[in-house]
Amino acid sequence: MKAETLLVPFKYLNPSRITGPIFEKELRVSSRRKRNYVLRFVYLAILLITVLLIWKSEVRMSGNVAFRVSRLSRAGLTITGIVVLVQFFAAQILAVIMLSNSISDEVYHKTLGALMSTPINSFQIVMGKLLSKLLQIALLICLTLPILGIVRVFGGVPWDYLLKSLCVTLTAVIFAGMLSLNISINHKHAYVVIIQTVLMLFLLYILLPWFGAWISYEYLDVREIVIARHVALINPFFLMMALLEELFRPGNTGISLFGWGWHCLYMLAFSGLLFLRAIIVVRKKALLQACGQVKSAGRKWKFFASSSKGQKIRRVKGQPLLWKELRKSSFKINSIKTMLSVVFIIGCLLFSYYMGSREKFLDDNETHIAYCMLFLILGVFVTTVFSATTITSEKVSRSLPVLLTTLITDWQIIRAKTLGVFRRTIPVWSLLFVHITIFILLRYIHPSTLLQVAIIVFGATMLVVSSGIFFSSMLKNTTSAVIANIIFAAVVWAGIPLAAMIIGELSGMNDELFEFVIAFNPFFHIGDVMDNASGSRAVKTLAELDYNFLIARWGYWGTTTFLAFTAAVYAAVGMLFLTLAKGNLRRKIF
Amino acid sequence: MIEITNLTKCYGQLQALVDLNLNIGQGDIFGFIGPNGAGKTTTMRILATLLKPTSGKAFVDGKNVLKQGKDIRRVVGYMPDFMGVYDDLKVFEYLEFFAAAFDIPSKQRKSIVEGVLELTDLQGKKSAAVDSLSRGMQQRLGLARVLIHDPKVLILDEPASGLDPRARIEIRELLRELKKMGKTIMISSHILSELEEICDFIGIIEQGRLVFSGTMDEIWRKMGTHSKVHVTVVPEHREKAIELLNTVPEIVEVSDQGSHIVVDFSDGQVAGSVVAKILVNGNVDIVSIEPAKMKLDDAFLQLTKGMVH
Known part of the structure; x- marks a missing residue:
């Protein structure tokens, strides 16, 4: 056998051949992007704050040496557990964001077809994209290793915990990244990819396991521990929690001892399948583009396709931009996929209600706190995303210059865009209001909450809509605007309370500052409103309702006035954002 | 109709326009020529009130671009080099939207839209989705849009770019028709033979400076x-x-x-x-x-x- 023949397998295993020039190009481009450095800084800042917070709460400098050493060991455990958990969540979020435009950028800049006319193949394209992003995330994960190494010195943290959690995190990151990359093949906007990936992960990691566990427990008579072990095999979140519990209470769960290795293999296998799918679809897409067909027709439902074709011409009424914005719907049911998604969501909701009535927890106030909190998070998230696309979508489609040469004033544009977002988010917000209305009729929620929830929603949406429009007017790219607005909302409603908690701890104010800040938080508001006016309290009279705000117990009207005041503050800040957005409108057109 | 005096536009250190002086009379077709990045589009954007000049003055129909933006928008029809379209509107809706955006009363809009559709030969496409139109059709739609409020001045940034020969000839004929209607047209193009055939005046710009401006006859004399x-x-x-x-x-x-x-x-x-x-x-x-x-x-x-x- 010739030497050349013997060397063939090595030729194919050569790393530079596997990744191809795409990998190098991606690394070069990402090193020039400011946002990657900002992300790294934010990531390290979050970790540092977390460590500081835990250190402050766990370690006491007073007491004898033995006590202090035992506290150090406890602090070591807590810091490791929390850092690993933060890393686990943050790395997956980053993977989803970083790979959300990996293929779509090539598709919509029409470079995918050009790549196919070179010796680069679709395997190298997908691998190059994936590895270049994963390398950056792996770098972030590695940054935390010295912290964990130092913390381990305090004692109490076993090495195998670090190894297991690292493997589970890495495989979960690969899977989330592969999912995002797959979805990005067919979607132009990164924010759509991010939303779809998050929903898909929610379905895979929460809904399906929960449903499967319920079926197994109820109808197949499978023991809880067996179900838990099977769920742990395919669910990194569940396994991570089990690992964490085992860290604090060794030998208590019995899940992670034999599950984690298999779990990692399963996750890699699923990622491999997604990788294969990506190679095939990218190749198809690239060949289509090389042949001059950019858009794939997609599978449209004939019924919807024909009805949309035959739509009548609608006449413009009133202020034209407002007319245009208000006629937009948030989603169009024009494909089987959309239809199935809507049916699935409604089905899940109805099923959860059925389960609630069967298990008799619908009259529990905690149930309604959970539902309303979930719907509020969903509504705020969708509003945050939609509002940040308003002006950038005009910039991206290059229709903004044309719009600005008409007689429509800048304020009219801002007003129309604001109202357009409210209009588009109605279906999402209706989940919250329909839920409340149904349970008011069933006398599980007090009717007075409708007004309070409307005030809370108004305040929260005013803030995120206006900040979204501001970021949209300031930034060129839709994805950047969406991410900026999500970060803004997260800072206002999670970061500031966290900072207040840290400052409170450091300054000796304890919880006073935190409670003051949280008193202006809509998520806290909705929780408190539901806590005091649902379940057994739903049948109380208005005068009997009392709420706990700002370390005081207030009646219904006092609370409602306070909520209205908070909403007014949010609306005022929102107006400031809108004024700034108006100023940006003619400054950053192109 | 268009008067530019010592117009300068800087983007940081970069001087996109340097003391540009230009006069375009009513009813003239002015061809703006220059290599990529010479300052044509910047000049046009300033005249369309989309950009503010760093220094100098520009007047359209006697109105100052800095102080009377809204009045200028009333008399100017601006077509950018790449025209963005709204993907969820039909051709008629798109044009009616802009008619409304130019404060045309609702009773008159239908007839005006029908009129520009006829002028641009787009009647057959009025129910078509805007984003389904070919590039040539979209350019025609762009022209229809700039005509919707019957502006005195048309500022067209490379209206024929990317079009096939037939579409280019049709656009040229349309511009001749508009000249007959008394419109003042400022047009930039890379296809110089086209400008030669339809323009009364030519301005050649390079590195933000006007290197020549005059009639076609004057250009031959200079050469x-x-x-x-x-x-x-x-x-x-x-x-x-x-x-x-x-x-x-x-x-x-x-x-x-x-x-x-x-x-x-x-x-x-x-x-x-x-x-x-x-x-x-x-x-x-x-x-x-x-x-x-x-x-x-x-x-x-x-x-x-x-x-x-």
Whole structure:
């Protein structure tokens, strides 16, 4: 056998051949992007704050040496557990964001077809994209290793915990990244990819396991521990929690001892399948583009396709931009996929209600706190995303210059865009209001909450809509605007309370500052409103309702006035954002 | 109709426009030529009130672009080099949207939209989705849009780019039609032969500076083409013709180009008649005498140095 023949397998295993020039190009481009450095800084800042917070709460400098050493060991455990958990969540979020435009950028800049006319193949394209992003995330994960190494010195943290959690995190990151990359093949906007990936992960990691566990427990008579072990095999979140519990209470769960290795293999296998799918679809897409067909027709439902074709011409009424914005719907049911998604969501909701009535927890106030909190998070998230696309979508489609040469004033544009977002988010917000209305009729929620929830929603949406429009007017790219607005909302409603908690701890104010800040938080508001006016309290009279705000117990009207005041503050800040957005409108057109 | 005085626009350190001066009269078609990055689009965006100049003044229909933006938008129809369209509107809805955006009363909108659709030959497409139109159709739609409020001035940034020859000819015809309607048109294009055919005035810009501005005739004079004639004689009389022409004091140079003789005069006014008289008196059989034609592309190459920012 010739030497050349013997060397063939090595030729194919050569790393530079596997990744191809795409990998190098991606690394070069990402090193020039400011946002990657900002992300790294934010990531390290979050970790540092977390460590500081835990250190402050766990370690006491007073007491004898033995006590202090035992506290150090406890602090070591807590810091490791929390850092690993933060890393686990943050790395997956980053993977989803970083790979959300990996293929779509090539598709919509029409470079995918050009790549196919070179010796680069679709395997190298997908691998190059994936590895270049994963390398950056792996770098972030590695940054935390010295912290964990130092913390381990305090004692109490076993090495195998670090190894297991690292493997589970890495495989979960690969899977989330592969999912995002797959979805990005067919979607132009990164924010759509991010939303779809998050929903898909929610379905895979929460809904399906929960449903499967319920079926197994109820109808197949499978023991809880067996179900838990099977769920742990395919669910990194569940396994991570089990690992964490085992860290604090060794030998208590019995899940992670034999599950984690298999779990990692399963996750890699699923990622491999997604990788294969990506190679095939990218190749198809690239060949289509090389042949001059950019858009794939997609599978449209004939019924919807024909009805949309035959739509009548609608006449413009009133202020034209407002007319245009208000006629937009948030989603169009024009494909089987959309239809199935809507049916699935409604089905899940109805099923959860059925389960609630069967298990008799619908009259529990905690149930309604959970539902309303979930719907509020969903509504705020969708509003945050939609509002940040308003002006950038005009910039991206290059229709903004044309719009600005008409007689429509800048304020009219801002007003129309604001109202357009409210209009588009109605279906999402209706989940919250329909839920409340149904349970008011069933006398599980007090009717007075409708007004309070409307005030809370108004305040929260005013803030995120206006900040979204501001970021949209300031930034060129839709994805950047969406991410900026999500970060803004997260800072206002999670970061500031966290900072207040840290400052409170450091300054000796304890919880006073935190409670003051949280008193202006809509998520806290909705929780408190539901806590005091649902379940057994739903049948109380208005005068009997009392709420706990700002370390005081207030009646219904006092609370409602306070909520209205908070909403007014949010609306005022929102107006400031809108004024700034108006100023940006003619400054950053192109 | 358009008056620009010492217009300067800087983007940080980069000077996109440097003391630009320009005057365009009512009803004129002004062709704006220059290499990529020369400052054409910046000038047009300033006139369309989309950009603010760093210094200098610009007036459209006597109105200051800095102070009377809204008044200018009323009289200007601006078509950018790449026209974005709303993907969820039909052609009629798109045009009616802009009609409403220009405060046209709702009762008049339908007839106005029908009118511009007819003018741009888009009647058959009025129910089509805007994003389903071909590039040529979208350019026509762009023209229909700028006409919707019957502006006095049209600012068209490369309206024919990316179009096939038929679509380009149709756009050219449409512009001629608009000129007949009395519109003042400022148009930029990379296809110089097109501008040559429809423009009354040409402005050549390079590195933000106007290197030439004037009528087509003036450009030929500047290039010296006005003083050259191409003479074609029967082949057996060619040498005799060259000999005779070399004796004339007003003739600077005579060169044999094979198929014809190029005669360069010091005074262009007498060129053709002098040549004819001398050759007829010398019994040379003339086939043709015609003034030398220079293409705008050649003029552009001679006047510019190919420098960009």
